[in-house]
Amino acid sequence: MSGPPLPMVIDALEASDKPVVAAIDGVALGGGCEVALGCHWRLASARSQVGLPEVNLGLLPGAGGTQRLPRLIGADPSVDFMCRGAPVKAAQAAKVGIFDEVVEAGDNAMVVQAAVNFAARQLNVDLATRRLCNGRARTTNADALAAKRKEYQKLRAGEAAPQAIITCIEAATKQDFRDGMNVEGMEFGKLFRGSQSKAMQYMFFAERQCFKIPGLESKPKPLNSAGIIGAGLMGGGIAMCCAEAGMKVVLLDVDQKNLERGMSVIKRNYARSVERKSKSQEQVDKLLANITAATSYDALSQCDIVVEAVFENMDLKKKIFATLDQVCKPGSVLASNTSYLNIDEIAGATKRPQDVIGCHFFSPANVMRLLENVRGPRTSPDTIATAMAFGSKLKKVTCLVGNCSGFIANRVMGVSGFGFLLHK
Ligand SMILES: NC(=O)c1ccc[n+]([C@@H]2O[C@H](COP(=O)([O-])OP(=O)(O)OC[C@H]3O[C@@H](n4cnc5c(N)ncnc54)[C@H](O)[C@@H]3O)[C@@H](O)[C@H]2O)c1
Incomplete structure (x- = not known):
């Protein structure tokens, strides 16, 4: 695969002087979610889901996700979103502020049309207010992230990635976007080079491989x-x-x-x-x-x-x-x-x-x-x-x-x- 790295593509989307609306119909996980966070608005069909599951592979979202999400929904909910790594349904994502609008749509084209209509209504909005790279992430109080650290030391005992994610989110609350991105890059590099992420990736793919039985073509019988x-x-x-x-x-x-x-x-x-x-x-x-x-x-x-x-x-x-x-x-x-x-x-x-x-x-x-x-x-x-x-x-x-x-x-x-x- 060639072309510019994903963080640069997302930066360019975010910097656009035309309104950019993400139209999501399906599952936007990992990089897909990070692209959506670079857009000025996010609209999704009711059946959509969104998530940053990198923690399950011993990694963190490395295309700006740890910096943009806390700037959108706040630091504390971002910890749970990224450290649990589970997909969230459209209605819940709208409730916490990830999606700006949820549409009932029968197919892809209807979601795109809804996004076009949505963009047309935003022409007078100052896009600087919609770029998540501007500003800092909110946190409920000074001790909230320290408490989350302890919580995930128990919930995901021994795992390096949740703690690295919290370090990045802390940076989002204290530093400007570029410095925060440097922290994200450094933390991602450490995890990526470490043996834990390699083992978790091996386990992830091995678990899926187990279900595949070479040569088995029979269909399962009903199991009610x-x-x-x-x-x-x-x-x-x-x-x-x-x-x-x-x-x-x-x-x-x-x-x-x-x-x-x-x-x-x-x-x-x-x-x-x-x-x-x-x-x-x-x-x-x-x-x-x-x-x-x-x-x-x-x-x-x-x-x-x-x-x-x-x-x-x-x-x-x-x-x-x-x-x-x-x-x-x-x-x-x-x-x-x-x-x-x-x-x-x-x-x-x-x-x-x-x-x-x-x-x-x-x-x-x-x-x-x-x-x-x-x-x-x-x-x-x-x-x-x-x-x-x-x-x-x-x-x-x-x-x-x-x-x-x-x-x-x-x-x-x-x-x-x-x-x-x-x-x-
Ligand atoms: N315990 C484990 O950790 C474990 C793990 C995996 C597999 N197994 C296997 O699972 C099986 C059951 O183990 P368990 O630990 O649940 O045993 P258990 O002693 O807890 O339970 C066995 C149950 O079978 C019932 N029973 C005995 N004869 C019966 C009959 N003719 N008709 C109907 N019920 C009858 C008994 O009343 C009892 O409730 C064994 O084959 C064991 O090797 C056990």
């Missing part, structure tokens, strides 16, 4: 309902994940007593979420209403996927899979959460080994991001595609692994555990 067998530590967490992904869940245990114990753990976990305000009572009520407790295997007959999470015992698992073969509708994915056992041997207990796969969650299953899908030699491409889609639906980092003792993560932990013992 899940059956979970075993309401213990893992089964309860998996049931929560499925309910949170909008699935109807049947949670089954061997008897009423075990079932009630499992359901009470789920209820307690959700009550804590309400206390911490991460979920509302109304949301929790809806989630719980989607989980049906059962002791009869017939309740699993219509489930699109069933995940078994009973004790780690081959005979017990085989017995359960033989029962699933009897009761589940044709094509239902039959999965085991086994940590170590042979998926093919479990599949052998059914007359449909092509539908059997491992879905190995980690504890606590409602929190941990990794899901290992264990393919047996007889698992069909349809089943693999559906299990991969299941992981995506549950917002897990999902990878397909081979059928061997401990699969990947437990083998790695086993090996590093041995290393640790030898070291001791």
Whole structure:
């Protein structure tokens, strides 16, 4: 790619003596957001989102974002915007002052037309008042940024990028734009050359690579309902994940007593979420209403996927899979959460080994991001595609692994555990 560097392009846009309105219809992240900040106004369709997610790659916005955003919306909200690195929806972005207008528009051309009309109404405005390079960023009080530093030392412990972002924002409150840009350039350089950003970039791309299965062309089957067998530590967490992904869940245990114990753990976990305000009572009520407790295997007959999470015992698992073969509708994915056992041997207990796969969650299953899908030699491409889609639906980092003792993560932990013992 050739041409002038992005900061120079943005400077030229900002310096233009004609009104420049950014027309956003879609997702303006990173450089796209920084270009928009160089425009004199920003207009977006209601479906748009905006964000500066560089922190997730161990970096900071390096094309003036750390200097223009605080000058637009103030220093303190800019810290959260850049240090969280999550995209923000158009309505919220307008509320904090990033977008000047949100339009209901059916397509791209309508947003552009709305921006042209908007620009025509601004002809008499002094553009100097619209250039974010003029002026300083506001902060609520002298200690506010120091408090944010502490907050992000906890929220993103050990990460260099959030602290570097706050340094840049501090510069935006105290120095003029050019000096602030120098601080941004220096901080960006340090992060870019450091090993942390390289590791985070590797992780970012590796996580996406996991979802791609070479040669897999099958389409996933529908995933509206899940059956979970075993309401213990893992089964309860998996049931929560499925309910949170909008699935109807049947949670089954061997008897009423075990079932009630499992359901009470789920209820307690959700009550804590309400206390911490991460979920509302109304949301929790809806989630719980989607989980049906059962002791009869017939309740699993219509489930699109069933995940078994009973004790780690081959005979017990085989017995359960033989029962699933009897009761589940044709094509239902039959999965085991086994940590170590042979998926093919479990599949052998059914007359449909092509539908059997491992879905190995980690504890606590409602929190941990990794899901290992264990393919047996007889698992069909349809089943693999559906299990991969299941992981995506549950917002897990999902990878397909081979059928061997401990699969990947437990083998790695086993090996590093041995290393640790030898070291001791
Ligand atoms: N605990 C972990 O950290 C972890 C992590 C990953 C995978 N796993 C695997 O998940 C599975 C479950 O582990 P756990 O820690 O949740 O066990 P657990 O002991 O907490 O729960 C097992 C549940 O299965 C129920 N159960 C037993 N027999 C049953 C039957 N015939 N029908 C229905 N329910 C029955 C028990 O009543 C109990 O509620 C195991 O295969 C384990 O290897 C565990």
